[in-house]
Amino acid sequence: MAKYQVKGSCGHDYEVRLFGSYDDRRKRLEWLATQPCAECRRAAQQPEFSITFEGDAAILVGVRRCFEIKEQLKNRGWRFDGATKTWRFRGDYPALKAELEFILEQGWSLDDDCEKFVEALLAS
Numbered sequence: 082m083a084k085y086q087v088k089g090s091c092g093h094d095y096e097v098r099l100f101g102s103y104d105d106r107r108k109r110l111e112w113l114a115t116q117p118c119a120e121c122r123r124a125a126q127q128p129e130f131s132i133t134f135e136g137d138a139a140i141l142v143g144v145r146r147c148f149e150i151k152e153q154l155k156n157r158g159w160r161f162d163g164a165t166k167t168w169r170f171r172g173d174y175p176a177l178k179a180e181l182e183f184i185l186e187q188g189w190s191l192d193d194d195c196e197k198f199v200e201a202l203l204a205s
């Protein structure tokens with residue numbers, strides 16, 4: 082067994098422990114270099130949300146991987162928008178805040194715009 086430093090295709094460096102013959106390890110290292118690191122793979126599989134503004138209404142939008150959680154969203158009052166193929170939640174600020182808290186509790190991710198909105202919301 083030996084430890085190796087790998088740079089994933091995402092650009093992150095991380096350490097792996099590899100077993101087996103020198104040849105197997107070399108092949109495994111070559112393959113790992115073509116893959117994103119574990120953290121980025123996990124992040125890529127999370128649902129991700131954004132925020133958009135229409136007039137003075139703020140609307141939460143499920144931008145990625147929301148199909149698997151559609152029942153949960155539907156039960157919480159989200160609606161699917163066929164035109165943009167996104168799940169959307171429209172509500173007043175307390176309702177939006179509750180949804181954002183729910184999203185964060187689930188460990189789902191927010192894009193940068195949504196992060197900024199959350200910071201402003203929590204500061205207000």
Ligand SMILES: [Zn+2]
Pocket residue numbers: 089091092093117118119120121122
């Ligand atoms: Zn990475």
